[in-house]
Every structure is written in structure tokens, then in C-alpha cells.
Amino acid sequence: MGVAEPAAGCIDISNHIAVREFSSEAAVESSTMQNIEQSRWYRYFPPGRSRTLPHARFWKIALRTIHLLAVAVLVGGHVFNAPAGQLEWLLYVAIVTGIGMAFFEAYPTPHFIFEGWALLVFIKLVLLCVIPFAWSYRVPLVLAVVAIGSVGSHMPSRFRHYSFLYRKVIKP
DSSP: OOOOOOOTTOOOOHHHHHHHHHHHHHHHHHHHHHHHHHSTTTTTSOSSOOOOOTTHHHHHHHHHHHHHHHHHHHHHHHHTTOOHHHHHHHHHHHHHHHHHHHHHHHTTOGGGGGBHHHHHHHHHHHHHHHGGGOGGGHHHHHHHHHHHHHHHHHSOHHHHTEETTTTEEOOO
């Protein structure tokens, strides 16, 4: 079956409609980018990825693996009331590897600090840093950190990459 021909005396405008819709979407996107580029913050926090680190993927995987292992043992230790001395170093490993992972995500562009997932990373780091000062609340704190990490890792892109600075989703 072929494409139906327009009836006699009619004009086929389907291609024109598609071109018009595409060009209007492109105009809106172009207009939005122009507004962002004119923003006083664009100079310091451009939304695009601009820099790379050698072997970044390897370091991200290594840091994430160490981080997950440290957090798993840390949570289990807190839940089963292991002695503080045995858990303290795991807390610091979790904090340092978390900061390392954030660095590797932030290095390509400093704009990451304004995205939704970065807000969750900062909340997790604050909660982990509170544990030494609120030791009696350590179990709910580490469970909250795990819950925030789980939600943050699997939430939709429209929330993960939403820019609080530019008030729109910035595609990675």
C-alpha cells in the first residue's frame, strides 16, 4: 500500500505542518538558550559538559564500589550496635568517597551544584557529617542517607537534572 494522494483540488500540507511544528520547537529551545546565555550566572556556571578527566569512568566505578561497601557495612554495624571504634573509619570512608564521586560529577561543569541530584548529595553529606555529633540518632540517620541515595539514583531525569539556577531541565 502506498501513501494516499490528496483528493483533487486539495493541497497536501502534512509536510508543512511537521516543518512548522519542528521549527517552532527549535525556536523555543533557541530562545530559552539565549535567555540562559544572557544570564549573569552563565559565565560562571555554564550548563553544558565542557571538561573531562582522564580515566574518569574507572575512578567513578572504583569510588562508587568502595562507597557502597563502606555504607553497607556502616549501616549494618549501626543497626546491630557494633562498637563505635569499629564504625568510625567506615563513616569517614563513606564521606570521602561521596565527596570524590561528587567531584568527578562536578568537574566537567560547576553547574552540577544547582541540579536536583546535587541537592540530594549535599543532604546526604550533611547527614553523614552529623553522625559523630548525634551518635544516639545514628541508625535513623544512616537509614535516611541510604533512602535518599536510592531515591536520588533512580528518580526521573526531569528531577535529577532540573536546574534551580536556570529553572529548567538541563540535559546531561
